[in-house]
Amino acid sequence: MSESEAKLVCRSVWKIFGPHAESFMAARDTAHPITEETLQEAGLIGAVRDVNLEVREGESFVIMGLSGSGKSTLVRCMSRLIEPTSGEILFNGENLLEASAERMVQIRRHHMGMVFQHFALLPHMTVLENVAFPLEVQGLNRRSREERAAKMVDLVGLAGREGFYPRELSGGQQQRVGIARSLAVEPELWFLDEPFSALDPLIRREMQDEFLRLQSVLQKTIVFITHDFDEAIRLADRIAIMKDGAVVQIGSPEDLVLNPATDYVAEFTRSVAKAKVMRAASLMRPLNDQLPADALGPEVSLKATIAEIAPLLEQGISTLRVVDDAGQPQGLLLRDDVVAVMMRG
Structure with missing residues (x-):
């Protein structure tokens, strides 16, 4: 993702509390990272340290x-x-610190x-x-x-x-x-x-x-x-x-x-x-063209979690079709694979 596609961008954002924090940052040697020890020696507290995110x-x-x-x-x-x-915070491309x-x-x-x-x-x-x-x-x-x-x-x-x-x-x-x-x-x-x-x-x-x-x-x-x-x-x-x-x-x-x-x-x-966070997209198997469509169970979303899917399989269903947002088949989800994830906790 480019920064032009991001709503908010943080580049090397620091927030240091203590006397002369700005001059400390201005004088730092970029070849040597700031450590907890160097902050303590300067009597400073690093509340936010070199944060980069989009x-x-x-x-x-x-x-x-x-x-x-x-x-x-x-x-x-x-x-x-x-x-x-110090650092930059861009909102819609505008640097808020300026x-x-x-x-x-x-x-x-x-x-x-x-x-x-x-x-x-x-x-x-x-x-x-x-x-x-x-x-x-x-x-x-x-x-x-x-x-x-x-x-x-x-x-x-x-x-x-x-x-x-x-x-x-x-x-x-x-x-x-x-x-x-x-x-x-x-x-x-x-x-x-x-x-x-x-x-x-x-x-x-x-x-x-x-x-x-x-x-x-x-x-x-x-x-x-x-x-x-x-x-x-x-x-x-x-x-x-x-x-x-x-x-x-x-x-x-x-x-x-x-x-x-x-x-x-x-x-x-x-x-x-793991069942709370693992999604169907990660566990599904490739589509098997030889398996007739009427042998398959209900459809589930690529984004559905295994915990959300598991109750469907309690009804004796062995195979689920995994579909994208447009309803197009993307893979198959097998009962045994879902049970294995649920058993691992």
Whole structure:
């Protein structure tokens, strides 16, 4: 993928906290990489270290890691809520680190949406007024902003609650208001920083389902932060795993589980069942022209996971046709192969 096809590109992004961090970076010897020891000697902390990544148009890109890994700092650098120490961040080809403060305000108001763990709803405003608030900041007239806000409220399933105040809503409903508010500006790029982590498990699952439904409708370019790998594999097209401020591997959930690049990634993904991430495309066998079509079972998508496919085989079916998005046959999936993956855990 070329950078011209990416919505967001990070090139050698660093965020270092401490005195004289900028001069430290300017004076560094590029022949010798910055290490934890050199940072400690300078009295500095490397929160984000030499991050390179690309987020594709319409992609759900998840950044994950343990607490203190740098994931939230990186996302704030992407929108310049925190100023990176060095590097480049390109949004639609424009280097945000060269943009003026006024230009960044315009980009955040009109092109970026943000949802954080804490809902930050305005308690004296109704649901409709909260959702319409960023449009009011943009200067949109009242009728237009309320019409658009009402559509967003309906989109997240809160129609009929437009006049409620935040205190009258459940936690999941409050988060839906936060999501609707961030979508009201019709952002090109949508940042979500652990938006569901404060919710009860059942509500969290419900919000993940809601997120998937919204993404199927809106096809936004999304950067989603989480420390929960189960959540990541449900929501992500690709995942970046961070450790100590650095990105250690980027890939699909299947890539990370089946082909971990480091011992850290292997340990991070060790408890994930392969059937949850392995897709039909990886397990299917070539089409057998001698096998009559009526001997085959139902069709399954190339993208379907083995865990999703397994229940079909409980009905005594031995062979499944694997098809692409256009419905064209691409291969065969055999019961024995699926069972073998399920047994390996």
